[in-house]
Amino acid sequence: MNRLAPSRAALERYFPILTWSKTYNKDTLTSDVVAAVIVTIMLIPQSLAYALLAGLPAEMGLYASILPLVAYAIFGTSRALAVGPVAVVSLMTAAAVGNLGLATPAEYAIAAGTLAFISGAILLAMGFLRLGFLANFLSHPVIAGFITASGVLIATSQLKHIFGIKAEGHNLIGMIGSLLSHLGETSILTLLIGVFSVGFLFWVRKGLKPMLLNNGVKPRLADILAKAGPVAAVVATTLVTVIFGLNNHGVAIVGDVPMGLPPLTLPSLNGEIWSQLFVSALLISIIGFVESVSVAKTLAAKKRQRIVPDQELIGLGASNVAAAVTGGYPVTGGFARSVVNYDAGAETPAAGAYTAIGILLAALVLTPLLYFLPKATLAATIIVAVLSLVDFSILSKAWGYSKVDFAAVAATILLTLGSGVEVGVSAGVLLSIGLHLYKTSRPHVAEVGLVPNTQHFRNIKRHKVETIPGVVSLRVDESLYFANASFLEDYVADRVVCDEPIKDVILQCSAVNELDLSALESLEALNHRLKDMKINLHLSEVKGPVMDRLQRSHFLYEMTGKVYLAQWDAWQAMKAIHGSEISEPSAPESVENPSVAAD
Amino acid sequence: MNRLAPSRAALERYFPILTWSKTYNKDTLTSDVVAAVIVTIMLIPQSLAYALLAGLPAEMGLYASILPLVAYAIFGTSRALAVGPVAVVSLMTAAAVGNLGLATPAEYAIAAGTLAFISGAILLAMGFLRLGFLANFLSHPVIAGFITASGVLIATSQLKHIFGIKAEGHNLIGMIGSLLSHLGETSILTLLIGVFSVGFLFWVRKGLKPMLLNNGVKPRLADILAKAGPVAAVVATTLVTVIFGLNNHGVAIVGDVPMGLPPLTLPSLNGEIWSQLFVSALLISIIGFVESVSVAKTLAAKKRQRIVPDQELIGLGASNVAAAVTGGYPVTGGFARSVVNYDAGAETPAAGAYTAIGILLAALVLTPLLYFLPKATLAATIIVAVLSLVDFSILSKAWGYSKVDFAAVAATILLTLGSGVEVGVSAGVLLSIGLHLYKTSRPHVAEVGLVPNTQHFRNIKRHKVETIPGVVSLRVDESLYFANASFLEDYVADRVVCDEPIKDVILQCSAVNELDLSALESLEALNHRLKDMKINLHLSEVKGPVMDRLQRSHFLYEMTGKVYLAQWDAWQAMKAIHGSEISEPSAPESVENPSVAAD
Known part of the structure; x- marks a missing residue:
């Protein structure tokens, strides 16, 4: 068979008529x-x-x-x-x-x-x-x-x-x-x-x-x-x-x-x-x-x-x-x-x-x-x-x-009515992309605590949860990339400046689908800033593709804390370090539809 | 006090000199x-x-x-x-x-x-x-x-x-x-x-x-x-x-x-x-x-x-x-x-x-x-x-x-070296945004199964997991928005066309941080397409903000399946419906660093 001849499959891809004409x-x-x-x-x-x-x-x-x-x-x-x-x-x-x-x-x-x-x-x-x-x-x-x-x-x-x-x-x-x-x-x-x-x-x-x-x-x-x-x-x-x-x-x-x-x-x-x-x-x-x-x-x-x-x-x-x-x-x-x-x-x-x-x-x-x-x-x-x-x-x-x-x-x-079809549709596309980028540039970050008697962690503002004094667990609800890299860095840096002395910060990464080089550099900077404040930075629930990538960088060696497979593992480790002083579950600040609000 | 006078705090925001000059x-x-x-x-x-x-x-x-x-x-x-x-x-x-x-x-x-x-x-x-x-x-x-x-x-x-x-x-x-x-x-x-x-x-x-x-x-x-x-x-x-x-x-x-x-x-x-x-x-x-x-x-x-x-x-x-x-x-x-x-x-x-x-x-x-x-x-x-x-x-x-x-x-x-500073930096910004959008337009989708003796679900390609015949569980690792709305629709539609008769599809939404109107319409279309094939569509682990939004639409009424709080709940419900015919955990197709690859 002539190997240069296009295969039947390739021909049928480009000429669908060859498929349906057979029957x-x-x-x-x-x-x-x-x-x-x-x-x-x-x-x-x-x-x-x-x-x-x-x-x-x-x-x-x-x-x-x-x-x-x-x-x-x-x-x-x-x-x-x-x-x-x-x-x-x-x-x-x-x-x-x-x-x-x-x-x-x-x-x-x-x-x-x-x-x-x-x-x-x-x-x-x-x-x-x-x-x-x-x-x-x-x-x-x-x-x-x-x-x-x-x-x-x-x-x-x-x-x-x-x-x-x-x-x-x-x-x-x-x-x-x-x-x-x-x-x-x-x-x-x-x-x-x-x-x-x-x-x-x-x-x-x-x-x-x-x-x-x-x-x-x-x-x-x-x-x-x-x-x-x-x-x-x-x-x-x-x-x-x-x-x-x-x-x-x-x-x-x-x-x-x-x-x-x-x-x-x-x-x-x-x-x-x-x-x-x-x-x-x-x-x-x-x-x-x-x-x-x-x-x-x-x-x-x-x-x-x-x-x-x-x-x-x-x-x-x-x-x-x-x-x-x-x-x-x-x-x-x-x-x-x-x-x-x-x-x-x-x-x-x-x-x-x-x-x-x-x-x-x-x-x-x-x-x-x-x-x-x-x-x-x-x-x-x-x-x-x-x-x-x-x-x-x-x-x-x-x-x-x-x-x-x-x-x-x-x-x-x-804009279509006012400036014609071309301006209208172009503006629509650009605005959609712009607004999407804007939203992802300011991601939702939830501070989470343990739902009593489970291994589940939920937003402390929506659920009755336990927390460990001196430990802050944050769940980032967005992939980390250049547009929000410094947002997270600033968010965490602001959060740890408070009356209570913070010793450990855990980032729960279950919703972080991607982490680009800007976000990595921002994490490195955050790690340094927290290190200067004598606060350890930990990660939990890092996804496979993101973990693969982190392993190609030096970040894991420089990190002051550890990477935990699950938030539950991180919690247990923190409990071991900070003794058993767990705060009583308190009523959440505001609860919206708690029955369905799986945060 | 004159209420029209700017407050000291506002003045200090715009004139930081007022803050540091005090000391x-x-x-x-x-x-x-x-x-x-x-x-x-x-x-x-x-x-x-x-x-x-x-x-x-x-x-x-x-x-x-x-x-x-x-x-x-x-x-x-x-x-x-x-x-x-x-x-x-x-x-x-x-x-x-x-x-x-x-x-x-x-x-x-x-x-x-x-x-x-x-x-x-x-x-x-x-x-x-x-x-x-x-x-x-x-x-x-x-x-x-x-x-x-x-x-x-x-x-x-x-x-x-x-x-x-x-x-x-x-x-x-x-x-x-x-x-x-x-x-x-x-x-x-x-x-x-x-x-x-x-x-x-x-x-x-x-x-x-x-x-x-x-x-x-x-x-x-x-x-x-x-x-x-x-x-x-x-x-x-x-x-x-x-x-x-x-x-x-x-x-x-x-x-x-x-x-x-x-x-x-x-x-x-x-x-x-x-x-x-x-x-x-x-x-x-x-x-x-x-x-x-x-x-x-x-x-x-x-x-x-x-x-x-x-x-x-x-x-x-x-x-x-x-x-x-x-x-x-x-x-x-x-x-x-x-x-x-x-x-x-x-x-x-x-x-x-x-x-x-x-x-x-x-x-x-x-x-x-x-x-x-x-x-x-x-x-x-x-x-x-x-x-x-x-x-x-x-x-x-x-x-x-x-x-x-x-x-x-x-x-x-x-481009900076070849065409000057303005072209170079503009191209860099546009390319970064374009590539980011391109990546999110083709999200990572993992088919998941139950890790034996836990309530955890993992990628079947990376872990030894159990599955239920006739049930497909997919975890979408990205927010759903216009750029990837039809990708998911097509992905699911292609996945269910297989030798095994599929009865239920569960979308695990733990990483879906957002779901815009295009994605909602695409989910509605997917629901209809699956309905035509007599397949039920379920959701699990939908986050609070996304759930709040879904409740403002008609989708939840039209959906052929249910929304489960956790993937584990969905699994138990499927097991009850499809009897106890659970497939033995099989070796994953390929395992990369299983010890750390928390998918």
Whole structure:
């Protein structure tokens, strides 16, 4: 066997298609095709609408829904994820490309393709370097806040199409101000179409399916009909526009959409544009990846399937590169359409490829029919879709659970609404990390004593415990590292300066998961300071990995005290030294829920 | 009593002088004056030399050693800290002001003063906001690496004065290259003076004091004479230059130094300069603060005195503002001179004020004598001073202790040498934080079992323990927060997919010091995933603060299993459910130092 040939396992890692295609049969084919038909119906108006949201020609939304889906079918690990243009990424694309101050729509389109290319390259690089874990630094509350605020921004940005007026602005205040100042130019006919579409789509979402079911329509069909709501709105408003020539009476229409195969496009090779787009591409990559993987994980868990995050990076990276070279713009896995795909019975990623064929047929055949489609209808599609993302309850949930999480969510929402998507999400990530570091830099330290008649040690402020005069036992509830190294040193140094003469300090290290070089130096300094005061420093319950590390240093030789395996051993040794003068267990200073407060 | 009047305690917090001045008497006065004389002798040549290093006129070094010392005496909490221009901050000043591309030395001087003013404002703001903890994010190894690399840079930067040539460069390679290309222009006389000064100063540092002691000189006097070495070098080389007119034969001299009181100066009010200097000022503030506080803490510990870091920020802030308005440049507490001050017997910060008087006298009287002082002598003073800071052993220490710490140190050193002080220290801080976050994002998880005949649970890979078939007990060795929330979820989900049918999973939370909203949501997701697999999720040994928080959520109601106070309680409950089928204790897979490896 040629040892240089890649092993089958390695090939299957990078090409998941090799795994699932082995068991592909007529049944899976049928399931996948049915799912593909439903997703295609849902995706056509969405693709057009999101392209509009991104400030791009409508056909780019279709192009972004063809080859990228095939690429994901080959490289992706989720069996139900439906890839394509999504609302948040479209908004981020608009913001990123809008910043460049480009003159012509053609340049704008090339920049969007370039953005997809850079984003694809970043995702691929992260995948090969197995950097999927980086996405974890986007905390759940920050994502929830970001998606909610983006939904509000997106819905607001579409109001101009509903009113048929021109308006601008990259933040909520700016948009609303611009809308109000142009409100006098409202096109009544456009507004009628817009309001009808929004109302109809909300009704389809909430009321149609139950009504159909009540009228004896089979659940599967009712489902498909409900999903086809946006298509019905598109067809109806297009027909009305054609019949009454509304485009001559102020109703903005999509206009010419080129018919045919997606074009072969190349990303811009302008270094300046690359450097201007890089940070945006990074943010889009991470946001898109996080959104996509969380959907994929949720759906996979239902069938006990597995998602490989690092391979998902490769799948999404390939999709974005595919989008870049075929006239598309950044794509990722969408929440709503993936759920539809899953519910419709998609068994393998092949369903995505069949959806691509559906969209391709639309691009080849249907585009002339889109000429008279009112932009207000597309805006209505977007508004109804994104309002389902808006959920401010994360604010109250975070407030109730932890003020730190609340601060991160609130900052993300306010900054996203006030300063745009890129500032908002960056601030959320940085604030989460900053607050986490701040918390760990001031760890909880509990002074512990023995719970009578046990070998257990508990916080003297929460429990009735025994202590030995002259001995202080402190349990540090945090790993020791540079950010809190001097905190502990100062805490202990302050604690031993008291009326009672302290002879021994025991640090119970059961929660110290790590001890870096700064913390070691701080412990050494503490040891010296205590030595100067004739106080011995002991450690207890040091974990294996931490002990391994301490043994590589000189600290254990210099330490004035000993390392005890358990706090109980340390206690017994102290008792032997300091005689039997144990203080009576006293009532704790304050007891909060003593029954459950296992400190 | 007027309730609006600040309380005495608050006044004493912000004016530590009110505390120590109460017990000031003739003895303390004598001690302080003696220390001040010695420090003054040491500080005069250093002040001139560091101003040269910062690219400023020599007198600015003197001015920076007058009013700033008085300000620190009023506001500082350390009784031995000696404030003034120091090597690293001077180098950082040169880098910061050099970046502005200013045309004239006058503009350069104003920019340096402005830098001191901004730095002072930052320090004061941090002090009032009690942000002293921010300095903790500069880890010990990063500081050690930074100081070492800076020492090398500084020494290299002074070689041009020793050789009497012109050379430039902001990094090591650039400096050496520039030195080599100008080597042909070496002034032999300058080189002689430089080499003699360096040799003499090294000898004074290492050989003079022992020799004096051997010859019967009293230790105190020997100490003072050794400290006066640089002054002797200054006097000797100045005399030689005057007598032989060496300044007419290529020896660069200090030249005119204005005589008189420090001038009253105002910082630049140019907004652009402020924004360009802000980041530099921030770095200078933090580096200066960290250096200063670590010296102050070390010296205070020897006399069981206390340093208040947030008040130190105010003391150093006031010093820098004082430097800015009296023709100085950024100052901080210096290591060497503080140790000298302490050893010479300084009892209170008043010693600093007396030193200021000494330097003031020098500025009023001695400056004309400095005209013929060769720059090579000052360069020699700097080289000998900074080489004592250079200590590459931090690299081997970090390598032996932890590769993560090593990476941070190595990056700091390489980037400081290669790209300058600001890039170096910023990279060190960011890398330390990044690596710490990376480690905590992939926590150590130990599968635990019961140590026979005890109530203790240990890692099954390190100890002989009993387990219950169908039950998995996992101890998570890290706080659960957004960066590792999905790691644990995936870890557990992967662990339960095995040949043996798992019925119960127990998470032992003894090392979980925190559980944020992301981790809670991840636990909820895990609970659902396990529920779908008909596996119960239990928790044990949840700490008080974490339990308090969980009770504010719905998780405890949704959880399929229970919360046990101790892992032992969980074990007994599992045994009752799963019968008595306990697996025999088996030899652990690998045992490292079982006697000490308390996991």
